[in-house]
Amino acid sequence: MTALIRSSKLHPGPALAWLAVVLACLLPAFAQSQPKTQTQAQAQTQAPSKAPVWIGVDAEFGVLRSSSAQAIEMGAEAAIEEINAAGGVLGGRPLKLVTRDNRSVPARGVENLKELAAIPDLVAVLGGRFSPVIIEQLPLIREYKLPFVAVWSSADQITRNGMQPNFVFRVSLHDSLAMPFMLDHAAKRGLRRVGLLLSNTAWGRSNLAAANAHLRTGAGKSMSIVRSSWFSWADTTLVSKYLGMVDAGAQAIIVVANDEAALLVREVAALPKSKRVPLILHWGVSGGEFVEKSGAALHEVDVSVLQTFSPQRADPAMRARFLKAASAQGVHRFEDIRAAVGAAHAYDAVHLLARATSAAGSTDRSKVRAALERLPAWRGLVKNYAPAFTTANHEAFARSDLLMMRFGADGLMVPR
Numbered sequence: 001m002t003a004l005i006r007s008s009k010l011h012p013g014p015a016l017a018w019l020a021v022v023l024a025c026l027l028p029a030f031a032q033s034q035p036k037t038q039t040q041a042q043a044q045t046q047a048p049s050k051a052p053v054w055i056g057v058d059a060e061f062g063v064l065r066s067s068s069a070q071a072i073e074m075g076a077e078a079a080i081e082e083i084n085a086a087g088g089v090l091g092g093r094p095l096k097l098v099t100r101d102n103r104s105v106p107a108r109g110v111e112n113l114k115e116l117a118a119i120p121d122l123v124a125v126l127g128g129r130f131s132p133v134i135i136e137q138l139p140l141i142r143e144y145k146l147p148f149v150a151v152w153s154s155a156d157q158i159t160r161n162g163m164q165p166n167f168v169f170r171v172s173l174h175d176s177l178a179m180p181f182m183l184d185h186a187a188k189r190g191l192r193r194v195g196l197l198l199s200n201t202a203w204g205r206s207n208l209a210a211a212n213a214h215l216r217t218g219a220g221k222s223m224s225i226v227r228s229s230w231f232s233w234a235d236t237t238l239v240s241k242y243l244g245m246v247d248a249g250a251q252a253i254i255v256v257a258n259d260e261a262a263l264l265v266r267e268v269a270a271l272p273k274s275k276r277v278p279l280i281l282h283w284g285v286s287g288g289e290f291v292e293k294s295g296a297a298l299h300e301v302d303v304s305v306l307q308t309f310s311p312q313r314a315d316p317a318m319r320a321r322f323l324k325a326a327s328a329q330g331v332h333r334f335e336d337i338r339a340a341v342g343a344a345h346a347y348d349a350v351h352l353l354a355r356a357t358s359a360a361g362s363t364d365r366s367k368v369r370a371a372l373e374r375l376p377a378w379r380g381l382v383k384n385y386a387p388a389f390t391t392a393n394h395e396a397f398a399r400s401d402l403l404m405m406r407f408g409a410d411g412l413m414v415p416r
Contacts, residue, residue, distance in 0.1 A: 186278075199284075239271070285305060313415070
């Protein structure tokens, strides 16, 4: 299970303090008078355990009905189980995980990062699902020179942050990959006039910028965005925004949302079939209860979802390795994991961090950061990293790593 670091201070009264002194004097003598068991004798001859090397996770554990943070933790723990079984890092030191809950609130994320950065021998932090939290953490990442790996959030600004040197890496997709891929998916289906329904956050703005940039390229010139609409997480209906885009001529709607997309699916399913156009969803819907919230309506609407990971596409040997390591947490099939994509990304990210720490030869964070840029090729669960990063590129994924998926009758995603 995940290791947590906590501290406590006891303030005994005078009587308790006196008793503690007496016991401190008597107990050693009593202990010396007792015969040593075989186990105690062996323990005294064994070398003390080596100090752990820490990896942090700051994510949205407290967000109701979200499973992304838990998936990230599970994937990280599976990697740590495997790494420690093989001898750990830095000459036998075990890796351990320490978590913090930001509840998707940027201010909490900032405070959490301060706490994590203060932990001795913590070499890096994995970030969670929400781009706005990480964007607010960027100044502290720079100040503390703390290696940070985004394993879910996709806003371009996270890695394109102006840091020199850059301490932020990403084992996930990013919007300048995601949005062109979704637009091209629509074009391949003959759906060249699209609407954009965007979360009114840094994530939504990142996607709009990526869409406009793509339309200026040769590949995007045949596409047109008939209308862009913004929504907030507090909205109780989205159908009027949807219908405004359809009435403007949209043949498909690209949706940048989390579980809010389930509301749209239910509302579209209630419309006449002549008013239902395909929905192409960013991968934020992977981290919560989108399927449960959509219900039967999910099978009444044409829904595609952008993804980076499919168990069917993963290397069989790596798939088996992951499940063996994850079995310590009661996971025996990928179907047992909510938001399996987050678990897969975190698993690979921790392996990359372990390799970088070993290459650095210490827990010095600047050396670990530099080592991440010089890693050799490695076959991970999600992809073959050849290599994962360079001095010029801190994005582990390329366009060839993306795929579109759909929901089967059982609610599980399968390649489209």
